[in-house]
Amino acid sequence: MSDDKEKNGFDTDAVRAGIRRSAEGEHAEAIFATSSFVCENAAEAAARFSGEKPGNIYSRFTNPTVRAFEERLAALEAGERCVATSSGMSAILATCMGLLKSGDHIVSSRSIFGSTVLLFNNYLGKFGIQTSYVPLTDYVAWDKAIQPNTKLLFLETPSNPLMEIADVRRLADIAHKHNTLLVVDNVFCTPALLQPLKLGADLVVHSATKYLDGQGRAVGGAVVGNAELVGNHVYGFLRTCGPSMSPFNAWIFLKGLETLRLRMHAHSANALAIAQWLEQQPAIKRVYYPGLASHPQHDLAKRQHAGFGGVVSFEVSDKDAAWKLIDATRLFSITANLGDTKSTITHPATTTHTRITPEQRAAAGIVDGLVRLSVGLEDVDDLKRDLARGL
Numbered sequence: 001m002s003d004d005k006e007k008n009g010f011d012t013d014a015v016r017a018g019i020r021r022s023a024e025g026e027h028a029e030a031i032f033a034t035s036s037f038v039c040e041n042a043a044e045a046a047a048r049f050s051g052e053k054p055g056n057i058y059s060r061f062t063n064p065t066v067r068a069f070e071e072r073l074a075a076l077e078a079g080e081r082c083v084a085t086s087s088g089m090s091a092i093l094a095t096c097m098g099l100l101k102s103g104d105h106i107v108s109s110r111s112i113f114g115s116t117v118l119l120f121n122n123y124l125g126k127f128g129i130q131t132s133y134v135p136l137t138d139y140v141a142w143d144k145a146i147q148p149n150t151k152l153l154f155l156e157t158p159s160n161p162l163m164e165i166a167d168v169r170r171l172a173d174i175a176h177k178h179n180t181l182l183v184v185d186n187v188f189c190t191p192a193l194l195q196p197l198k199l200g201a202d203l204v205v206h207s208a209t210k211y212l213d214g215q216g217r218a219v220g221g222a223v224v225g226n227a228e229l230v231g232n233h234v235y236g237f238l239r240t241c242g243p244s245m246s247p248f249n250a251w252i253f254l255k256g257l258e259t260l261r262l263r264m265h266a267h268s269a270n271a272l273a274i275a276q277w278l279e280q281q282p283a284i285k286r287v288y289y290p291g292l293a294s295h296p297q298h299d300l301a302k303r304q305h306a307g308f309g310g311v312v313s314f315e316v317s318d319k320d321a322a323w324k325l326i327d328a329t330r331l332f333s334i335t336a337n338l339g340d341t342k343s344t345i346t347h348p349a350t351t352t353h354t355r356i357t358p359e360q361r362a363a364a365g366i367v368d369g370l371v372r373l374s375v376g377l378e379d380v381d382d383l384k385r386d387l388a389r390g391l
């Protein structure tokens with residue numbers, strides 16, 4: 001991007017960034033459903049392979065529809081470069097494989113997505129990369145856990161499922177003081193509510209499966225950051241090892257990004273209304289939502305975020321009460337997915353967090369009575385009535 005180019009606002013980028021029309025002049029983005037690309041002659045093929053001449057070669061390397069999605073998301077996250085991946089997990093895998101080597105160390109928030117814990121412990125662990133876990137908001141613990149071989153700090157904010165909020169700028173300062181990188185999984189907020197790179201984070205990872213699509217249609221992911229980290233290290237792994245995004249899915253995510261901010265604000269408004277209502281129900285012990293004044297990081301959330309997001313967790317007495325509530329709903333979908341227009345309801349202890357040990361669950365505060373909602377875009381009154389059935 002040249003310096004004199006005027007920067008568009010978020011909503012303009014959401015609709016238009018990354019568009020490069022073909023000679024046909026299509027208005028919507030085209031889907032380039034092709035595995036490979038044709039060259040004019042042998043010299044051109046050689047020039048493309050050597051990198052002398054830009055151009056597509058093979059869709060594991062680059063694809064125009066995927067590139068449009070990458071450029072649009074990079075603009076929204078205020079990052080130099082984005083690479084798209086086949087899933088959120090492969091975005092985290094590509095980040096680790098691209099940046100780490102045997103003997104390196106990760107410091108991670110203990111409250112992260114279950115599969116990310118398994119990736120760190122079971123797979124990176126096999127190759128001599130160790131991970132230490134700390135409470136998300138204990139900044140002294142983060143600082144102390146960093147070792148000379150620590151390469152990455154990794155977190156989600158808000159955490160899943162308890163919705164704790166991290167001070168991203170403070171953690172970026174801690175990371176940089178020790179010469180390490182801060183990686184933020186921005187699935188819950190999306191750039192519509194939080195832009196971690198602007199707060200000093202080095203990399204953002206996404207599961208596009210959630211709010212970026214927003215309508216539960218496809219699995220995908222992305223890594224965003226500066227050109228060196230993303231363009232060389234992360235992309236190098238992807239190009240060679242192959243968990244790249246399909247052009248069909250990239251097209252779906254392009255459409256999702258167009259309405260991202262509108263949807264995130266609507267999700268946030270609905271979730272706040274549900275959280276406030278849940279807080280008044282006698283059967284509910286506790287509600288976790290950063291938009292509530294009772295939330296321990298409410299002030300930080302107000303300062304740092306453009307909205308509080310669509311996920312609300314709450315505690316009922318025990319597992320039986322949680323299951324009874326879940327089974328009584330007719331509108332909420334019982335599924336572990338989140339970030340959909342359709343509201344979903346989950347029992348984390350027996351689904352998303354069942355494969356981590358009971359000790360890890362206890363440390364992360366995931367009690368048996370915990371229920372997680374991903375509040376969709378239905379009428380709030382209908383959602384309240386649905387929850388009231390099981391309370």
Ligand SMILES: *Cc1c(COP(=O)(O)O)cnc(C)c1O
Pocket residue numbers: 087088089090113116156160185187188206207208209210219220221
């Ligand atoms: C879903 C999710 C992931 C993994 O993404 P997939 O697209 O399912 O591979 C990672 N982090 C968070 C916070 C998620 O919710």
